[in-house]
Amino acid sequence: MLRTTLVAICLAFVPVISASASALASGSIPASVDAYVERYRAATGLPGVEVAITKGGKVIHANGYGKTATGERVTADTPMAMASVSKSFTALAVMQLVEKGKVALDQPVCRYLPEFTMADPRAAKITLRQLLNQTSGMADSAFHEKSLPQPGTLEGAVARLKTAKLATPPGTAFSYHNTNYQVAARLVEVVSGEPFAAYLHAHVFTPLGMGNSKTVDTDRDLPGSARGHLVLLGRAVAVPEPAGFGNGSGGVLSTANDMARWLIAQNNGILSRESIKEMRTPSEQNQEYALGWMIGTTERGTPVIEHDGDLFTSTAAQLLMPEPGYGVAVMANTGTAYGDADALMDGIVAMIEGGAPQIPSSPPYLVTDILFTLLTLATAGLAVRGVARSRRWAATSGAWRRWRLLPYLGPLALCIMIVPVMRVLLRGGDIRWIQVVYLYPTFMVWLVTASAAGLTVVTARLWGTARLRRQ
Template identity: 30%
Template sequence: MSKSVQELQGLLDEWAREASVPGAVVGIAHDGAESVFATGVSSVDTGLPVDTETLFMIGSTSKTFAAAAVLALVEDGLLDLDKPVVEYLPGLRLADPVARKTVTTRHLLTHSAGFLGDVDFTTGWGDNALALAIEQFGDLPQVFPVGEMFSYCNAGFQLAGRVAEVVAGIPFEDLVRTRLLEPLGMTSSYYLPWEVLTRRHSVGHTLREEGPVVEHAVGLTRADSASGGLWSTAADQLKWARFFLTGESAGEAPLSDETRDLLRAPQRKAALPFEEVGLSWLRTSHGDARLVRHGGNVANLQVSEFVTLPEANFAVTVLTNSAGGGVLGPKIVDWCLENLVGLPSIASATALPPSSPGQYTGRYETGDLAFEITDRDGALWAQMVVNIEDVPSPPAFEVVFVGEDVLARAADTRKAAARFLRDERNRVTSVEFGGRTARRRATVTG
């Protein structure tokens, strides 16, 4: 280990300011030792300092809890991953009749159900919120045939959560609490706002020219619990990491070793920036090292990272309260991998001149998200556009080609950001970005 973990506190303070992140917490577990660092404030309005017990929204890392809850029911013999979902939810409506008959829970947990994944359901905060959202699934277009493509699908995890609560006979949040959180001693993790508001918690911030500003919104509703609704602390996230790394549990282990391994084992190829997907868990590389990870982004208000390297018994989580966490989190993760674990740094790729850049420009849509490529005086720029009222889109950024049909940010060419896909006539028809596969052409149904 070339550097001491204690050096990270100063870097966290500095990098958070540079990224316009008002407050952040970093938790690290490595070879049985743990460290937690905090910086900044939970709200720029109150100035209340972030500490190691401050709750943050972990966003889509919540999907790993949903998948684990589903697998607990599989272990109970109550649920079969490869049985059509409609057998558990006979009243299920989907736009495509073939999808309704064939989509399985495994498809849902591997982002390959094919129906539109980025949608916003506002169905209140009652115990029936998830059921009311699923009643609207008949309106979701079937973008790909079931099982054909990986495209990151929040709606799929909502449906998986509904299957789990119906099979278990209790609300989804109670299932996760009793089967996972309590056995693991994760006593500072919550789904419901009335549980969070009485405890020290961070609020989300919008980035404006004058700096971070408190956004008076949560960014998710109860229907999003399975796909992204968990609040947690760095210490609790490290308990989740230790369970998956070593099987450690405060009480009786909620899952067998075989099931823990199954959740992380590759199931299929994924879309950039991911390489493979397990049952919820995402897999990428840092050089030759294989990372098992997740992370989350709640309406660009709270952004997190959760990365493990099993062979090094290493995990790091970064929790932040602004869109700047999208810069801060990866920077912290890379520093830890390179300076604590000792992995070599990733070399920058050489930028390649684009061939006929006009063939790539345009708008690629997937539900409430779009990916826009524009030509600015010969340079290509990209932007993820959020088509949700009052939810800001992150700023556009310049991109360069680093491989055939593969883009990276011009400011950092170490990692690919997007990949274009072509049809049998060699026409650019879709793009992979942020784990989504967005198409130019019409959907299968809709």
Template identity: 30%
Template structure:
């Protein structure tokens, strides 16, 4: 490995200061060689230094671990990815009868089930996933089953976890330990906050302004409902162990087979298109995002909690994986800059830029105008002096805490008939992309950004 660690460590320190992020732990696995380092502090109030053994919240990177455990059931012949969920959970039901009868584990793994996250408050007890499945009988469809891709933050993977629980006769947390953490030799990874070594845990941070700097998050952990989709905590060495499994056809560094080579291939090759292909990637596989970096296929798994973030990129063609865990952000420009500097040192493909607007496009803007929303999120698309604008309506409490207005407007710059570049409206933000698409009825039916889909409501 030809990685210039001192230079990259210095560069990371500069970027953390620029972005107001307290720390980052970074790991690189390249041709079997591992490099790991950490920069910054795990808590701005205590000033304790972050190390490679600091435990960070991984957020939705958890979904990849849950998918691996589920694929073990496939290897054991206990489940079929294309059998209805009802085969394993006979009482499974949502508002739409067709979805109730036809949703499969595959739909859930790559976020094509379309069920609204209407599971209420299932509590913090061991029966949380059983309760979630029991309370979604009236959950509506955000989109028809299989019609598009729409990320499920918690519910989809909670249903998968409940299948695991029923078939294994254990709670999900114990299943993850017995099926993955112990066999993989993960000594610092856990699935529930009660298992976290607080003396090594990073504290999450938010930032209201660059002048004020990072402040400790008011929300220490996500609710237990997010467990299978977002509550794993881990260290850089343990995340790279998972990356090794992904790079080596299901085999961990200790030589133990975690899933079969066939299941590993299925995880990567079974895909649905992502309506907005630019921010992360053009497709979603089983627990993994599929990226296209200048023609090379790269797999990604990311996560965010309220004040912590995780990024992992796996490059099979280069036998390389890069991971970064932070206790602030998220800032996509930080991840892109750091990873690209590492990738250049390694002589591999780099992350492509977001697309440039096409000034020659002349669109009928009226087809895009309207309100697109889900519970807790509302986007208003309108026209102002011939320019398409998107207004994000923030929850008043969130806006007050972040000291932001409750309505933030962005210009949408056309990239194609269905895709737009959205420049930032604030120095703390990065450029994003937005898809507004499906003109079946003349006007667009869906708005897709940051992997989430929002149907037109007006």
């Protein structure tokens, strides 16, 4: 897409900040990371971010930078949205039940959750493992989870599946679909007899000392510290997250200090070795996705276990490097269009491996935003000119010329069809109109302006023609 292409061009000209591996090993990593994060924020306009770095059983660094959407200072104890990083927590909750013998990964979900039914008989064969490794057969292409009315509870998230169908037979294809994890979280509720938020509090957050962490249901439950921004013309603008349900799939709120404890616990007895191995074993359908974790490597080839998360106004990322023993978590209060959490994560990993992180030379998409802003102003000006000259146009045009008005309605047609178009571009991924606005704000401002301008010009010219006929 346009923004992705622009980023690739910009990154070819970005400066770097050096940090040697010996400096990190000697204990100067806090100062090095602080300098890197502050330079990154200055270059991009990122309002607020938290970072946690661990090694083995020790916290190397945990800090907060900048401001929240409500203007408060971000600290290492400021709750921020973890988005889809939450899937790792849901998978852990399920594995705890597996270890207690209450559920089995390869048994049908409906055995433990009778309320889980779909308008597709194949759904009865979906196993708990298939929910967690995203091979259940549920997919955005068959069930528009984002654009349908949003539930308010996990029970409601499962209930709305009664009329849904599968995209593929269970266990045959990978499809990243948030509903998988909402069903898994509801299963935890039913099997444990505790609300999912209470279960995580009692069995995950409290035992790990994550006193500032919790999970929420919807965007309405996000506290001010967890709300985020769009970046327009290089300036961050605080905006509410589009309405959506996220518990189980993206509802966890946490802090740098809490995430440091979480990262340490991944290799420190949170589960048995067998369960940890199970969680890090990918499916045959996708060798890069396991149970709530992704399997990959760094640019230098170091194996990593990771998972990122994207809301439309904030992002998060977590990563484990099993061989050197490092763990990293980043939370940023700008949305998925900017990818700040992932970018900062990449920079910190580069520093850990003795490389030099990249610093963008300007705020993301600044040139694109300027171009579309100018295009919007030009479009409005041309519309005024077109309306002013509509009487003259009507006086000099024949019937054949009126067909030439059709292209003026092109932007309106695109504006109406933008959701289906985006679904094609996203290869079946679901999205709502307002979410497209959050992804491409200045483009959508231009498109709406062009739609209104084209419709106004066409109306004015046809009205002028009708008046001349009456005269």
